[in-house]
Amino acid sequence: IIMKVLCILAVLFLLSTKHKSFELSHPKPACRYPPSQWCRSLEIAIECKVQKQCMELGAIKPNQTVPRVALTLYYESLCPDCRRFITKQLFPTWTMLQDIMSLTLVPYGNAKEVLSVNSPFSCQHGEPECRGNMIQACIIHLTGTSLAFQVIYCMESAANVLDAAEPCLQLYAPSVSWVTVDACATGRLGYKLMHGYAVMTRALNPAHTHVPWVTIDGEYTEETEAKATSSLFRLVCDRYKGVKPPVCTGAPVKLSRSGCLAE
Known part of the structure; x- marks a missing residue:
């Protein structure tokens, strides 16, 4: 070919x-x-x-010797603004530009580590959100970011994030059993993953004041956030240092005009 x-x-x-x-x-x-x-x-x-x-x-x-635009999203699973950003901005942009951007997902947000018999974490939207964060952390760990993001997008675009977790996993990552994810989310591995995300979130400089919190190439500015939330696609294209892919430049792609002939 x-x-x-x-x-x-x-x-x-x-x-x-x-x-x-x-x-x-x-x-x-x-x-x-x-x-x-x-x-x-x-x-x-x-x-x-x-x-x-x-x-x-x-x-x-694109030339892979040129660094990709590194985007990190700090978010929480039941935050309405996070869900809107993931489904309306991040997933469509990543789908079209994943050759020139790298993605890190940190499902922790405004949660806090606490001393508790029931759970070592307290989440802004209650225990359901802690479970949602944990499930997504485990899926990222078990499948890798690329495949996990498809599952997470499926969850976040559903009417009920938690109810969608198992069917979304079966749809996009059928090789990973729900039993394995659930065991991770309710066990030590899940707590370990969440602690790692807590450390990453606390290390932000400047410290995050809300979510979604987006860093580009490890940096956060109010200007970058404004561009990310209004037109993330254009921001990634503009920040990429290499030769822009056709989707960024608006270069036309000719498709076959043969069509399906009527009988």
């Missing part, structure tokens, strides 16, 4: 090259690489002036 793509690019390039004596002579090469190498790396695509075409065809991805 890649070779077919490269051949198409080569033909398009030759057809678009203006040369008065095209039929009698060959056009000068645009770069020092043959067409078969044009989409091998982002650097080569840029030199050969086919970066846009290669990226639109999915033949290359």
Whole structure:
């Protein structure tokens, strides 16, 4: 498939090259690489002036030597504003820009560690939120952030976050049993994970005053927060130091126009 793509690019390039004596002579090469190498790396695509075409065809991805935009979200599972930010801003942005951004989720928020026989944590929205935080912490630990975020988005977009936990897990991470997650959330592992998130949250500088609390590349400013909550997609695109992917620049992607013919 890649070779077919490269051949198409080569033909398009030759057809678009203006040369008065095209039929009698060959056009000068645009770069020092043959067409078969044009989409091998982002650097080569840029030199050969086919970066846009290669990226639109999915033949290359952003240069991974350029650091991704690191976003960390400090939140709590039942906070209405957190749920709104996750479902309306963060998940759509991450879906489109995960090649140029890294994501860390910290489900702790305004909770506090307390000395209690029943639970070592106290949460702003009560015990249900503590359980929701713990469940999401365990899912992150058991599946990794990328897969866990899909489960968490499913939970946060549901009418009832806790009731949605098990079916969302079965939908997006069927290899992980609910029994395993529940055992983590009610046992020592869950408490250990939450303590780690408590330490991360307390270490924030400046200290968080509300949630959702977003840091970009480890930093928080009111200006960054305003941009994140109004247009996170644009913020991530603007902060990325490498060559912008087509979705950031608005480059058109041509789709097949063959369609489904009527019988």
